[in-house]
Amino acid sequence: MIRVLVADDHAVVRAGIVALLDDVDGIEVVGQAADGLAAVEEARRLRPDLVVMDVRMPGATGDVATARIRAELPGTRVLILTTYESDSTIIAAIEAGASGYLLKAAPAEELIEGVRSVARGETALSPAIAAQLVARLRAPAPAELTPRELDVLRLVAAGCSNRVIGERLFIGEATVKSHLLRVFEKLGVHDRTRAVTLAMERGLL
Amino acid sequence: MIRVLVADDHAVVRAGIVALLDDVDGIEVVGQAADGLAAVEEARRLRPDLVVMDVRMPGATGDVATARIRAELPGTRVLILTTYESDSTIIAAIEAGASGYLLKAAPAEELIEGVRSVARGETALSPAIAAQLVARLRAPAPAELTPRELDVLRLVAAGCSNRVIGERLFIGEATVKSHLLRVFEKLGVHDRTRAVTLAMERGLL
DNA sequence: GGGGGCCTCCACCGATCGGTGGAGTCGACG
DNA sequence: CGTCGACTCCACCGATCGGTGGAGGCCCCC
Numbered sequence: 001m002i003r004v005l006v007a008d009d010h011a012v013v014r015a016g017i018v019a020l021l022d023d024v025d026g027i028e029v030v031g032q033a034a035d036g037l038a039a040v041e042e043a044r045r046l047r048p049d050l051v052v053m054d055v056r057m058p059g060a061t062g063d064v065a066t067a068r069i070r071a072e073l074p075g076t077r078v079l080i081l082t083t084y085e086s087d088s089t090i091i092a093a094i095e096a097g098a099s100g101y102l103l104k105a106a107p108a109e110e111l112i113e114g115v116r117s118v119a120r121g122e123t124a125l126s127p128a129i130a131a132q133l134v135a136r137l138r139a140p141a142p143a144e145l146t147p148r149e150l151d152v153l154r155l156v157a158a159g160c161s162n163r164v165i166g167e168r169l170f171i172g173e174a175t176v177k178s179h180l181l182r183v184f185e186k187l188g189v190h191d192r193t194r195a196v197t198l199a200m201e202r203g204l205l
Numbered sequence: 206m207i208r209v210l211v212a213d214d215h216a217v218v219r220a221g222i223v224a225l226l227d228d229v230d231g232i233e234v235v236g237q238a239a240d241g242l243a244a245v246e247e248a249r250r251l252r253p254d255l256v257v258m259d260v261r262m263p264g265a266t267g268d269v270a271t272a273r274i275r276a277e278l279p280g281t282r283v284l285i286l287t288t289y290e291s292d293s294t295i296i297a298a299i300e301a302g303a304s305g306y307l308l309k310a311a312p313a314e315e316l317i318e319g320v321r322s323v324a325r326g327e328t329a330l331s332p333a334i335a336a337q338l339v340a341r342l343r344a345p346a347p348a349e350l351t352p353r354e355l356d357v358l359r360l361v362a363a364g365c366s367n368r369v370i371g372e373r374l375f376i377g378e379a380t381v382k383s384h385l386l387r388v389f390e391k392l393g394v395h396d397r398t399r400a401v402t403l404a405m406e407r408g409l410l
Numbered sequence: 411g412g413g414g415g416c417c418t419c420c421a422c423c424g425a426t427c428g429g430t431g432g433a434g435t436c437g438a439c440g
Numbered sequence: 441c442g443t444c445g446a447c448t449c450c451a452c453c454g455a456t457c458g459g460t461g462g463a464g465g466c467c468c469c470c
Contacts, residue, residue: 009310010218010221010288010309010310011221011225011309011310011311011312011313011316012218012221012222012225012286012309012311012313012316013215013217013218013221013309014221015220015221015222015224015225015313016215016216016217016218016219016220016221016222016223016224017217017220017221018221018224019220019221019223019224020216020217020220081217083215083288104215104216104217104218105214105215105216106216106217107216108216108217108220111216111217146445146446146447147446148446148447148448149446156398157398157399157402158399158402159394159395159396159398159399159400159402159403161396161425161426161427162426162427163426171447171448171449172448172449172450174448174449174450174451175447175448175449177427177428177429178447178448178449179447179448180427180428181428181429181430182446184428184429189364190364190428191364191366191427191428191456192398192427192428193361193362193364193397193398193401194362194363194364195364196398196401196402197362197363197364197401197405198364200402200405351415351416351417352416353416353417353418354416366455366456366457367456367457368456376417376418376419377418377419377420379418379419379420379421380417380418380419382457382458382459383417383418383419384417384418385457385458386458386459386460389458389459395458396426396457396458397457397458
C-alpha cells in the first residue's frame with residue numbers, strides 16, 4: 001500500500017487528485033494540505049511514502065517544501081504537479097530532490113502510473129517536461145540571473161529608468177547599466193524590453 | 206436535480222470538480238469535456254442546466270465557449286472557474302454571459318453553493334473577484350488599443366526599435382512613434398517597457 | 411454632409427539608453 | 441592564499457526614445 005499525502009492550495013485540484021488516487025488499488029491518500037508549510041508538517045506527522053504537491057503554493061513554494069521534506073524524511077519521495085510546461089520552478093524542484101514532475105493536464109492514468117513509478121524509486125516526468133529538461137541541457141547558457149540582476153530587471157519591467165532604478169536600489173546609475181548589460185548578454189538580447197518579455201517567458205520574472 | 210457539465214483541460218481539476226459535485230444531493234454531473242470546443246459540443250448534446258468551465262482552455266477559451274453556449278442554449282447557464290484573482294478574461298467571460306466566477310482555491314462549500322445559486326438564476330462571484338470588478342468600474346479608461354497599436358506593441362515586446370518596427374509594418378518611424386505615444390497615453394505609462402508588461406497583465410498582448 | 415476614429419507622415423529637441431573599456435571591493439571556495 | 445564571481449563605480453559616445461505640435465487622407469456612421 002502506497003501512502004500518499006496530497007498538497008495543493010486549490011480545493012478542487014486537491015479533491016481531484018484524491019478522487020483519482022483513492023480509488024486505485026494499492027494507493028491510499030492518508031492526508032491533505034492546503035499550503036507548503038502544512039505539507040511539511042503533515043509529512044512530518046504522517047510519514048507518507050509519497051507527497052503529491054503543487055509547485056506553486058502559498059506558505060512555502062513547492063521547491064522549498066520539497067527540500068525540507070527530503071532533508072527530514074529520507075523515506076518520503078515527492079512528486080510535483082504543475083500547470084505549465086515551461087515553469088521556471090521545474091529545475092529548482094528537481095534540484096531540491098523531487099522524484100517526478102507531471103502536468104495537471106496529464107490523463108489520470110499518467111498520474112497513477114507516475115505515483116507508482118515514484119513509489120518504486122523511479123523518476124516520473126511528463127513528456128513535455130522531459131523535453132524541456134533536455135532542451136535546457138543543450139542550451140549553452142543556462143541564463144541564470146543573479147539576485148541583483150533580477151532586482152534591476154524587475155524595476156525595468158515596472159517601467160523605471162536606469163536613474164530611478166539606481167535610486168530605488170541605492171546604487172549608481174552606472175551600476176544599473178552594468179547589471180543590465182550582463183542581463184542582455186545572458187539572455188542574448190539587445191534591449192531592455194525584449195529582456196523583460198524573454199525573462200517572463202522563461203519564468204525568471 | 207441540477208444537471209452539470211464539467212469542462213477543464215486539466216484531468217485532475219476535472220476529477221476534483223466532479224468528485225465535489227457528484228456527491229451532493231440535487232446535483233448530477235452528466236458530462237465532461239477537456240477543451241472549449243468539446244464543451245460547446247457536449248453542451249449542445251446534453252443540454253445541461255449548468256456548465257462549470259475553466260477560463261483557460263485549448264480549443265476555445267472560456268469566454269468564447271461561454272458566448273456560444275449562451276447563444277445556442279438559453280436554458281444553460283455558465284459558471285466560470287479561474288486560478289488567478291486578476292485574470293484579464295474575467296470581464297470578457299462575464300460580458301459573454303457567464304453567471305458566476307469562482308476561484309479554484311475556493312473551499313468546496315463555496316463551489317457547491319455557487320452551483321446552486323447559478324442554477325437558481327442568481328450570480329455567484331468570489332469576493333476577490335467581486336472586488337476586482339468594482340475596481341474596474343471605477344477605472345475611467347477602458348484602455349482599448351486599436352489593431353495597429355497592437356501590431357506596434359507586439360513588435361516592441363519582441364525587442365524591435367522604432368525604425369525596425371516601421372520597416373516590418375511598412376510605415377515610417379514617425380508613425381510608429383505616433384502609435385506608441387497613443388499607447389502610452391491609453392495605458393497611462395511613460396515608457397515602452399512598462400507599456401508591454403502592463404498590456405501583458407491586462408491580457409491585451 | 412459633417413463629425414469622429416484611425417492611420418499616416420513631418421521636423422525638431424532633450425533625455426535616456428546601449429555599449430566600451432576600464433577598475434576596485436568583498437565573500438566564497440578550493 | 442589565490443582565484444573567481446558578484447557587486448560596485450567611472451567617463452564617454454552615438455543611437456534611440458519620449459514628447460511636442462502639427463498635418464492630411466480614409467472610412468464609417470449619423
